[in-house]
Amino acid sequence: MSAVELRARPSTRFFRSELWLIFGRRRNWVGMAVLAAVPVLLIIAVKVSPPGGGGGPDFVNQITQNGVFAALAALTLELPLFLPVAVASISADSIAGEANLGTLRYLLAVPVDRVRLLVVKFAAIAVFALAATLLVAGVGALLGLAVFGGGPLVTLSGTTLPFWAGVGRLVLVCGYLTVCLTAMGAIGMFVSTLTEQPIGATIATLVLTVGSEILDAIPQLAVIHRYLPTHYWLAYTDLLRDPVSYDQVVPGLWSATAYILIFGAAAWARFAGRDVTS
Amino acid sequence: MTDLAVVSTGLTKRFRSGQVAVNTVDLAVPYGSVYGFLGPNGSGKTTTIRLLLGLVRPTAGTHRLLGSAMPGAAARVLPRVGALVEGPAFHPYLSGLDNLRRLDAADRTVEPRSAGARIDAALDRVGLLAARRKRYRHYSLGMRQRLAIAAALLRPRDLLILDEPTNGLDPQGTREVRSLLSALSATGTTVVLSTHLLSEVEQICSHVGVMHLGRLVAQGPLAELRARTAPSVEVRSADAAGAARVLTELGLTEVVTVGETATGVLGGVVPEKVVAALVHADVPVRGFQVRSADLEEMFVQLTGEGFDVSG
Structure with missing residues (x-):
């Protein structure tokens, strides 16, 4: 019997292993390739047939003047479904995927404390949400600049910002959307603690997200709109005004924080004492 | 502890x-x-x-x-x-x-x-x-x-x-x-x-x-x-029925004959006594073996069943 006292050292190894599990998986590469394909297609389409003005969404019309707008246009196109699908599949896989494979019991026997497991899984979901957003924006901005060149950014208020200030606004938009998507990831992680079927958890998370978007589109339900998880997502456009309007962005950040705390706590309540029989 | x-x-x-x-x-x-x-x-x-x-x-x-x-x-x-x-x-x-x-x-x-x-x-x-x-x-x-x-x-x-x-x-x-x-x-x-x-x-x-x-x-x-489980003897003989009779007379329990083999649980009887009795009764003995209860028998004795799935 070794009487050696085992001491747990703070370590980022498990977190890094988790990131590697997400970003090293071929299935996720395919998903990220799809995310990256949207700005590429958009830029090709605009190059082949430049918009005649007035027709498409605002951002698309401006791509020819400033390539950075390709990033904003691509984010706008992917926000209703593609980005939520990506985050839902990763977050819903977090616990249910391990339970489904049976690796959950071996992680817990290592031992990995259950709270630590949730924290690491959630942190990895947040990193993925950031990576997915930056991927769409990055591909759009770089390819847009390469094809159409840079230029001043015309804000939604009609004023003009110098090029680098415009890039700064794009970074703010990415940050805001990352927080919004991470809140959705917290919901997905909670759903993931309820089942051993990652596909079912993914679908349930998407139903909640798209369902929230649908409810948000029904004017008669205005009283509940501000409590919906997706209600403030489109507030990112306020970051493109001059001066920036925080009327919707700040409540949006509070809403996301509340969703993260509530569903993080719910995941803990569900998972901490659960019998792992998978 | x-x-x-x-x-x-x-x-x-x-x-x-x-x-x-x-x-x-x-x-x-x-x-x-x-x-x-x-x-x-x-x-x-x-x-x-x-x-x-x-x-x-x-x-x-x-x-x-x-x-x-x-x-x-x-x-x-x-x-x-x-x-x-x-x-x-x-x-x-x-x-x-x-x-x-x-x-x-x-x-x-x-x-x-x-x-x-x-x-x-x-x-x-x-x-x-x-x-x-x-x-x-x-x-x-x-x-x-x-x-x-x-x-x-x-x-x-x-x-x-x-x-x-x-x-x-x-x-x-x-x-x-x-x-x-x-x-x-x-x-x-x-x-x-x-x-x-x-x-x-x-x-x-x-x-x-x-x-x-x-x-x-x-x-x-x-x-x-x-x-805890008792050992048994196994006698191989052309006259298995005769061997079984001897085992029973000696007080062995659960005596069974299968073909040319007679088996019985020893209980308190010493194996040497069994051999002597068999010879004395003119039972032709071809093989004699003392077996401690194997694990499977022990298992069956403990659980009252074989390796069926418990309901």
Whole structure:
């Protein structure tokens, strides 16, 4: 019997292993390739047939003047479904995927404390949400600049910002959307603690997200709109005004924080004492 | 109770379905023993192992691993416990090596710098070093089982809890795993081994616990349990009926003749007396053997049934 006292050292190894599990998986590469394909297609389409003005969404019309707008246009196109699908599949896989494979019991026997497991899984979901957003924006901005060149950014208020200030606004938009998507990831992680079927958890998370978007589109339900998880997502456009309007962005950040705390706590309540029989 | 590596008191698990999978089990596994945890399929062995590791919360009862109360001491105790629970489970799209790296990364009590060496050593012990870069998806059942054993050996352990470790292995692999377990036991590691292979118990176990319908119906050193069941004699003779008559006259019980063989349970009768009586009665004896009750008979006596699935 070794009487050696085992001491747990703070370590980022498990977190890094988790990131590697997400970003090293071929299935996720395919998903990220799809995310990256949207700005590429958009830029090709605009190059082949430049918009005649007035027709498409605002951002698309401006791509020819400033390539950075390709990033904003691509984010706008992917926000209703593609980005939520990506985050839902990763977050819903977090616990249910391990339970489904049976690796959950071996992680817990290592031992990995259950709270630590949730924290690491959630942190990895947040990193993925950031990576997915930056991927769409990055591909759009770089390819847009390469094809159409840079230029001043015309804000939604009609004023003009110098090029680098415009890039700064794009970074703010990415940050805001990352927080919004991470809140959705917290919901997905909670759903993931309820089942051993990652596909079912993914679908349930998407139903909640798209369902929230649908409810948000029904004017008669205005009283509940501000409590919906997706209600403030489109507030990112306020970051493109001059001066920036925080009327919707700040409540949006509070809403996301509340969703993260509530569903993080719910995941803990569900998972901490659960019998792992998978 | 400091001489016990695993001890439980009244350990009980009633699932929400109402099924009592584990019923007031008092395990006592001495340090340094190889403890064979026997029982038919569905008798509660795996649920007991899940309880021991803290994967499942008990409905009642307590247990200690390596002297510390679980599940409170899990963070301190479980790193010293290697486990194989209900078969191997790994990420199919990762290689064997990468799967072990992930498990090692999850353990905050190990030295990260020695990870590579420890992982290679564990893979080497189970003979998987050459296949370490193959994806787990492409491993055979036996290779998967070996990888799970390697995971239990990622670091020196004081206690191994192994659920059917030789399941799916070919005879050569089975032999290798048994000699590996014997070698580990020789260095002081306590081994709890759930199995339904009686030959496995016979070969490597020093202690046995028998589960039946969620209850631990017998427990103790193997030799002691064996002694509880009476030895029998087997006489081969052209006159089996005559031999049987002699055995009955001597007071042997459960006398049976099958073809040219007569058997009977010795009870208090000494074997030498049986031979003398057979010769005296002019029974032609071709073969004579004293058999201690084999494990299977012992098992049947304890559980009242064979290896059927418990309901």
